[in-house]
Amino acid sequence: MKGCAVMDKVKSLDDLRKMKAAMQNATELREKGQNIDKLIEVKVSMATCGIAAGARETMAAMMDEATKRGIKNIVFTQSGCMGYCHSEPTVTIVRPGEEPVTFGEVKGKRITEIFDSYILKGELVDGIIPLSSKSIHD
Amino acid sequence: MANVRMHVLVCGGTGCTSSRSLEIVDALRAEIKAQGLAEEVKVVIAGCFGFCEKGPIVKISPDNTFYVQVTPEDAKEIVAEHIVKGRKVSRLLYVDPKTTEHISDSKHMDFYKKQLRIALRNCGFLDPENIGEYIARDGYMALGKALFEMTPKEVVDEVKKSGLRGRGGGGFPTGLKWEIAASYKADQKYVICNADEGDPGAFMDRSVLEGDPHSIIEAMAICGYAIGASKGVVYIRAEYPLAVERLQKAIVAARETGLLGNNILGSDFSFDIDMYYGAGAFVCGEETALIRSLQSERGEPTSKPPFPAESGFWGKPSNVNNVETFANIPVIFLKGAEWFASIGTAKSKGTKVFALAGKVNNVGLVEVPMGTTLREVIFDIGGGIRNGKKFKAAQTGGPSGGCLTEKFLDTPIDYDNLIAAGSMMGSGGMIVLDEDDCMVNVAKFYLGFTVEESCGKCTPCRVGNKRMLEMLEKISEGKATEKDLGRLRELAGIIKDTSLCGLGQTAPNPVLSTLDNFYDEYLAHVRDKRCPAGKCKSLMQYVIDPAKCKGCTMCAKVCPAGAISGKVKEPHVINQDKCVKCGACFATCKFGAISKR
Structure with a gap:
């Protein structure tokens, strides 16, 4: 992204605002990283089995979905192997201030479902993997 | 454009670059490409993160993982583990020296906890060579606000209200300086940026120019509008090649984008900036000497008055501010003078950047609100004294300043307190001395x-x-x-x-x-002809403790002056008249029998 080399001239304050809007995605990820606690964090599990089961495609599809719906307060990160090999690709969603919820077999239609209910409204959908384990961070 | 899901920021400051950070960038890019992730993951060369002690730094967004002391050889593992599989490479994470816990988010490190970054806000966050990233982060919006919503007088008043004082050392109120320069009528005025940072150990101006050059360009333009100047001049040390290069590129980009030149943003205001290179004379940081040097004369100061505000560059009214001072200006307009004035102490507002160096664990660039104590800077942020030695003093203000001893550890740092303590703020060099320093x-x-x-x-x-x-x-x-x-x-x-x-x-x-x-x-x-710290060679003697000496003859063998004599398996002695105090014997003795006295 060599945005600066081909940049148009800004001839007014309005132009500058437009350029700011156009360039927003250049640094958006970093801004989001700084406020990650206040955003919906979608962690896609991307260990070998997850990737084999299509986690990469799931992440791309979920990012597209967020862009399509114009959802701004969301950030996509990845996590390692969760151990739920039976349900890959798995996605853990953390809504700000809430407990993380993990969804299994997230692909295709499930993605729109999760967006419609959990991401937008906080309503649970089928296919949640109950977290029965504790980690040393709990 | 594909969905970029991850940014990998690599420090491109002078310190990390000299530790091969640009090779890390190449290695990361090659590896990311090899993994087929070039569309998803972007590698950005950013400005200085400040934590030079632990450089080179690599930070990954949005999960905020902060890798320290990375080498080009680590690139493969970072890509394979973190970027492909989402597993943090824990051996490259910062280890808290107190808890020995691995910390991945810089927000939780003691080094960053007490810092407030205003002047350094974009350093380590933006790609300094991409004007678009600066614009995305409200860049040039402060200039827009000044040009379209404020009169020049209101701009001056805003800076006055903020309470900003010169960060180059003197601490003169910036708004007042602007007001005086604005009050003179002339066909040409100049805005001069003093980038002749010369205090031994201070490098904040360099880091700002390397990491966020556009903030200086924007601030100079705002100042030009306020005082009625259409020309800006940056006087920069030629010994700062990276800062020179980044600023040059930034000026060209600003011109191409129309943010420097005629009728900026369609207003009546025109402004452009030239760069002049200094040959690194310390005295040229003094504004009248700087101006003479700009005019190709000897860098010697002249008497004031007339002040540069009345008769400066080529005899025209000129306003000289230092880099760090300018770096604060856009924020004052974006967040308001009141916000800025709410930070700091009664007479010193905002923050100050210190270049922390010497016998302290965390060497680096530190920006703290005025009023932070020396103890917080040295012991909390700086992580205390190296090798568990005892704190002796902190030297601030460089060659113009003085030493702050233990009794000043809890004094809030601001311009006036430092002067009262017998030192000064200076440009912000802070060299920590321990018990071994004479x-x-x-x-x-x-x-x-x-x-x-x-x-x-x-x-x-x-x-x-x-x-x-x-x-x-x-x-x-x-x-x-x-x-x-x-x-x-x-x-x-x-x-x-x-x-x-x-x-x-x-x-x-x-x-x-x-x-x-x-x-x-x-x-x-x-009086006693003794150096308590054992640093002054003439006053120091190496002596052998006969009780500890085993007569191994090692010291006699390494002594280049042939000053040590003694029989095998019997205590040796040093002939002080022959000894050149090189310390070779001291370093060689396995029995701790040789000591400095």
């Missing part, structure tokens, strides 16, 4: 610097400082008497009173401050 030696170091850098115009500075340095040498050689200490103080007073510019007026400060705070140490040198 204060006579420290004074000698700084005075040696000013002797070298004196322009020679005024006799007290040219000759006086040299005589003082000779006296200090006499003291450290054990040839001085108590009378000399009195003479030293007297001469210091004369130099302060009779020099023309700041360099001469403040040159004796390191001597006076060490005399005031460490008189006992001076006395030990002149």
Whole structure:
């Protein structure tokens, strides 16, 4: 992204605002990283089995979905192997201030479902993997 | 464009670059490409993160993972583990020295916890060579606000209201400086940026220019609008090649984008910036000497008045501010003068960047609100003294400043408190000294610097400082008497009173401050002919403890002067007349039998 080399001239304050809007995605990820606690964090599990089961495609599809719906307060990160090999690709969603919820077999239609209910409204959908384990961070 | 899901920021400051950070960038890019992730993951060369102690730094967004001391060889693992599989490479994470816990988010590191970054806000966050990233982060919006919503007078008033004071050392109120420059009528005025950072150990201006050059361009344009100047000049040290290159590129990008040049953003205001290179004379940081140097004259100060605000560059009204001062300006307009004035102490507003160096665990660039204590800077952010030694003093203000001792550890740092404590803010160099540092030696170091850098115009500075340095040498050689200490103080007073510019007026400060705070140490040198820290070679002896010496002959073998004698398996002795005090024996002895005295 060599945005600066081909940049148009800004001839007014309005132009500058437009350029700011156009360039927003250049640094958006970093801004989001700084406020990650206040955003919906979608962690896609991307260990070998997850990737084999299509986690990469799931992440791309979920990012597209967020862009399509114009959802701004969301950030996509990845996590390692969760151990739920039976349900890959798995996605853990953390809504700000809430407990993380993990969804299994997230692909295709499930993605729109999760967006419609959990991401937008906080309503649970089928296919949640109950977290029965504790980690040393709990 | 595909969905970029991850940014990998690599420090591209001078420090990390010299530790091969650009090779890390190449290695990361190659590996990311090899993994087929070039569309998803972007590698960005960013400005200085400040934590130079642990450089090179690599930060991954949005999960905020902060890798330290990364080498190009680590790139493969970072890509394979973190970027492909989402597993953090824990061996590259910062380890908290107290808890030995691995910390991945810089927000939780002691080094960053107490910092507030205003001047350094974009350093380590933006790609300094991409004007678009600066614009995305409200860049040039402050200029837009000034041009379209405020009159020049309102701009000056806003800066006055913010309480911002010059960050180059003097601490003169910036708004007042602008107001004075604005008050003179002339066909041409100049905005001058002083980027001739010269204090030993200070490198905040360099980091801002390297990491966020557009903030300086924007601030200079705002200043131009406020005082009625259409030309800006940056006087920058030629020894800062990376800063020169980044600023040059930024100026070209700003011109191409129409943010420098005629009728900026469609307004009546036109402004452009030229760069001038200094040859690295310390005195050229003084504004009148700087202006003479700009005019291709000898870098010597002139008497004030007239001040540059009335008659500066080519005799025209000129406003000179330092880099860090300018770096604060856009924020004042974006967040408001009141916000800025709410940070800091009664008479010192905002933050100050310190270049923390010396015997401290975390060396680096630190930006803290005014009013933070020395203890917080050195022990919390700086992580305390290296190797568990005892804190002795912090030298601030460079060759113009002085030493702050233990009793000032809890004094809130601001312009006035530092002066009251016998030092000064200066440009923000902070060198931490421990029990092994000899204060006579420290004074000698700084005075040696000013002797070298004196322009020679005024006799007290040219000759006086040299005589003082000779006296200090006499003291450290054990040839001085108590009378000399009195003479030293007297001469210091004369130099302060009779020099023309700041360099001469403040040159004796390191001597006076060490005399005031460490008189006992001076006395030990002149009366007992002893250097308590064991630093002054002439006053120091290496001796062998016969009880510990096993007679292994190792010391005699390494002694280059043949000063050590003794029979095998019998205690050896050092002939002090032959000893050259190189310390080779001290380093070789396995039994701890040799000590400094």
